Amino acid sequence: MAKEHLKVIAGIDTHADTHHVAVISDTGRHLADKEFPAAGSGYQGIMEFIAEFGPVLAVGVEGTGSYGAELSRVLVRAGIHVVEVMRPNRQARRLQGKSDPLDAYQAAESVLSGRAGATPKSRDGAVESLRVLRAERATAMRARIAVMTQVKAILVTAPEAIRARYRAMTSPALMAALEKTRPAGPASEPLTSTAIVLKRLAVRYRHLHQELALIDAELDTILALHAPMLRDLQGVGTDVASQLLVTVSDNPERVTTEAKFAALVGVAPIPASSGKTSRHRLSRGGDRQANKAIHRVVLVRMRNDGRTGAYVARRRQEGKSTKEIMRCLKRYVAREVYDQLLHPRPAPDAGTLRTARTAKQLTLQQAADALQVWPTALSRLERGLTHDNDFHKRYETWLNSQSPTTVHMPDPGLARVLPA
Numbered sequence: 001m002a003k004e005h006l007k008v009i010a011g012i013d014t015h016a017d018t019h020h021v022a023v024i025s026d027t028g029r030h031l032a033d034k035e036f037p038a039a040g041s042g043y044q045g046i047m048e049f050i051a052e053f054g055p056v057l058a059v060g061v062e063g064t065g066s067y068g069a070e071l072s073r074v075l076v077r078a079g080i081h082v083v084e085v086m087r088p089n090r091q092a093r094r095l096q097g098k099s100d101p102l103d104a105y106q107a108a109e110s111v112l113s114g115r116a117g118a119t120p121k122s123r124d125g126a127v128e129s130l131r132v133l134r135a136e137r138a139t140a141m142r143a144r145i146a147v148m149t150q151v152k153a154i155l156v157t158a159p160e161a162i163r164a165r166y167r168a169m170t171s172p173a174l175m176a177a178l179e180k181t182r183p184a185g186p187a188s189e190p191l192t193s194t195a196i197v198l199k200r201l202a203v204r205y206r207h208l209h210q211e212l213a214l215i216d217a218e219l220d221t222i223l224a225l226h227a228p229m230l231r232d233l234q235g236v237g238t239d240v241a242s243q244l245l246v247t248v249s250d251n252p253e254r255v256t257t258e259a260k261f262a263a264l265v266g267v268a269p270i271p272a273s274s275g276k277t278s279r280h281r282l283s284r285g286g287d288r289q290a291n292k293a294i295h296r297v298v299l300v301r302m303r304n305d306g307r308t309g310a311y312v313a314r315r316r317q318e319g320k321s322t323k324e325i326m327r328c329l330k331r332y333v334a335r336e337v338y339d340q341l342l343h344p345r346p347a348p349d350a351g352t353l354r355t356a357r358t359a360k361q362l363t364l365q366q367a368a369d370a371l372q373v374w375p376t377a378l379s380r381l382e383r384g385l386t387h388d389n390d391f392h393k394r395y396e397t398w399l400n401s402q403s404p405t406t407v408h409m410p411d412p413g414l415a416r417v418l419p420a
Contacts, residue, residue, distance in 0.1 A: 006025050006031075006053055006054035006055075007025070007026040007056075007057050008023050008024065008025055008026065008031065008053045008054050008055070008056055009023070009024055009026065009056070009060070009108045009111050009112050010022065010023050010024075010050045010058075010059040010060070010108055011024070011059075011103075011105060011106065011107030011109070011110075011111065012046070012059065012060065012061045012062065012071065012104060012107060013062055013100050013103040013104040013107060014038070014061065014063045014067040014068035014071065015100075016038065016067055017037065017038055018037055018038055018100075019036050019038050020033065020034070020035045020036075020100035020101060020104045021033060021034055021035075021036060021046050021049060022104035022105040022107070023050060023053050023108070024108045024109065024112065025053075026057060026112070028109065030105060033101045033104055034049055035100065038071070043070070043071055043074045043075075046071070046075075047074075047078055050080075056080055056081075058080075058081045058082070058083050058111050059075055059080055059082050059083065059111075060083045060084075060107040060110060060116055061075070061082055061083070061085060061107070061120065062085045062086075062087065062103070062107055064082070064120035064121065065121065065123075069123055072120050073122070073124055082119075082120055083116050083118065083120075084118040084119065084120040085107040085110055085111065086110075086116065119253075119254045121249035121254070122249065123249070126222050126225065126226040127226070127245050127246055127248075130219065130222055130223075130226075130242045130245055130246050131246045133215055133219055133242075134242055134246060136215060137212065137215045140215065141212065144205060144209065144212065147204050147205045147208065148171060148175070148205065150201060151174070151178070151198060154194065154197065154198060154201075155198075158198075159190060159191050159194065161191060162191065162194060162195060162198070165177075166178070175205045175206065176202075178199055178201070178202035179199060179202035179203055179205075179206060181195060181198070181199050183195035183196045183199060219238050219239075219242050220238055222242075223238060223242060226245070227241065227245055227341070227344070229340060229344040229345060230244070230245070230341065230344070232340075233336060233337065233340055234297075234300070234305050234388055234389070235297035235298075235299075235300035235304075235333075236337070239293070239296075240293040240296055240297055243289055243290055243293040244265075244290055244293055244337060244341075245341075247264060247265060247287045247289070247290035248261075248264075248341060252341060252342065255338075258335055258339075261334060261337075261338040261341075262331060262334045262338075263285065264286050265286050265287060265290040265291055265293075265294055266282065266283050266285060266286030266288060266290065266291035266294075267282050267286075267291065267294055267327075267330040267331050267334045268282065268283040268286075268331075269281070269283075269327075269331065270282065270283050279324075280327075281327070282330065282331075294330050294333050294334060297337075298329045298330055298333055301329070301333075302326075305388065305390075306388070306391065307390045308329065311325075311329070312325055312329075315328070351382070352396075353381065353392070353395055353399065354382040356396075356399045356400075357382075360399065360402050360403070362399075362402060364378055364379060367395070367398070367399075370398060371395060371398060378395070
C-alpha cells in the first residue's frame with residue numbers, strides 16, 4: 001500500500017520527562033515508534049512524526065489527567081481527535097511483557113479495536129480553575145484539622161494550670177484565647193514551652209482559616225460566572241457545586257445521557273439479587289468525591305426539605321430501610337443535577353414574596369403562623385438565603401389567596417389618655 005494512502009492511528013505512553021509514540025495503520029500494522037521529550041518542542045515533534053505516515057484518524061493518550069494533560073490540549077488545538085486510553089490490560093502485560101513501545105502500541109490498538117473511546121477532559125476552562133482551588137482547599141482543610149487535633153492532644157497532657165483555663169471552651173473560643181496569650185519565662189520550663197507551642201499552633205490555625213475563607217470566596221466567584229443556577233438546587237452549596245462541575249469538566253458533552261452521569265457519580269443501580277431476594281445496589285464505580293457530594297445533598301434534604309421528609313416517611317411505611325431510601329434519593333438527586341447542568345433553570349425569585357407580603361400589609365409573623373413555620377425560616381426564604389421550590393410555591397399560593405388587610409388606626413381619644 002502506498003504511504004500516501006495510509007490512514008494511521010497513534011498511541012502515546014506518557015511519562016513525567018518523556019512520551020513514547022507508536023503509529024499503526026488502520027488495519028493494525030505496526031509502522032514505527034519513537035520517544036520524545038515531554039516539553040513544547042517534543043509536542044511539536046510528536047505531531048510531525050505522526051503526520052509523516054498519512055492522515056491521522058485518532059490518537060490514544062494514556063494519562064490525559066496527569067502526565068498527558070498538556071499533550072492532549074496541544075493535540076486537540078491542532079485539530080487531532082484525542083481518545084483517553086486506560087492502562088494496558090494486565091493479562092496482555094503478563095503474556096507480552098511491558099515496555100514503553102509495547103504500551104504505546106497497545107494504546108493505539110485499543111483505539112483501533114474500540115476498547116478506548118472516551119473523550120478526555122479539556123482542562124482549559126473555568127472548571128480547571130475550580131479543580132486547582134479544590135486541591136488547595138483539601139490540603140488546607142486537612143492541615144487545619146491536624147492543628148486542632150494536635151492542640152487538643154497537647155492539652156490532655158498539659159500542666160493543670162493550662163488545662164483548667166481552657167477546659168470548658170469550644171474549639172473556636174479555644175483557638176482565639178490561645179492566640180491572645182503572652183507566654184513568658186524560660187523555654188526549658190514545661191509550662192512555658194507548652195504555652196508557647198499552643199500559641200503558635202493557634203496562630204497557624206487562624207492563617208489556615210483565613211486561607212480557606214479566601215479559597216471559598218474565589219470558588220464562589222467562579223461559580224457565580226460559570227454555573228450560577230446550580231446552587232439554586234436544594235442542598236447544593238459551594239463545595240458540592242464545585243465538586244460536581246469538576247467531575248463533569250469543562251466539556252459536559254462527554255456525558256451524553258442522564259444514565260451515564262449517574263454512573264459517573266456512582267449512583268447507577270446495579271442488580272444484586274440472589275435466590276428469593278430481589279434488590280439493587282448502587283454502583284461502587286465512578287468519581288467517589290462526586291458520590292460523596294451527592295450523599296451530602298441527600299443528608300441535607302432529609303433534614304430540611306419537607307418534600308424529601310414526606311418521601312422518606314412513605315418509603316419507611318413500605319418497609320424500606322434508611323440505606324435503601326438513601327439509594328433511591330441519590331438517584332433522584334443525580335437526575336435533578338444533570339438536568340440543571342444541561343438545561344439550567346433559575347430558582348423562583350424570592351424577592352417577589354416579600355414585595356407581595358408587604359403590599360398586602362401582612363407581617364412576617366402572620367405569614368409564619370399561617371404556614372406553620374418559624375419566622376426566621378420565612379425570612380431566609382424571602383431573602384434568597386435558602387431555596388425550596390415546594391415551600392416557595394406554597395407560600396406564593398397562600399399570599400395570592402390573601403386580600404389586603406384593613407389598617408386599624410388608633411382611637412384619637414386614646415391620645416388624651418396616653419402620656420406624651
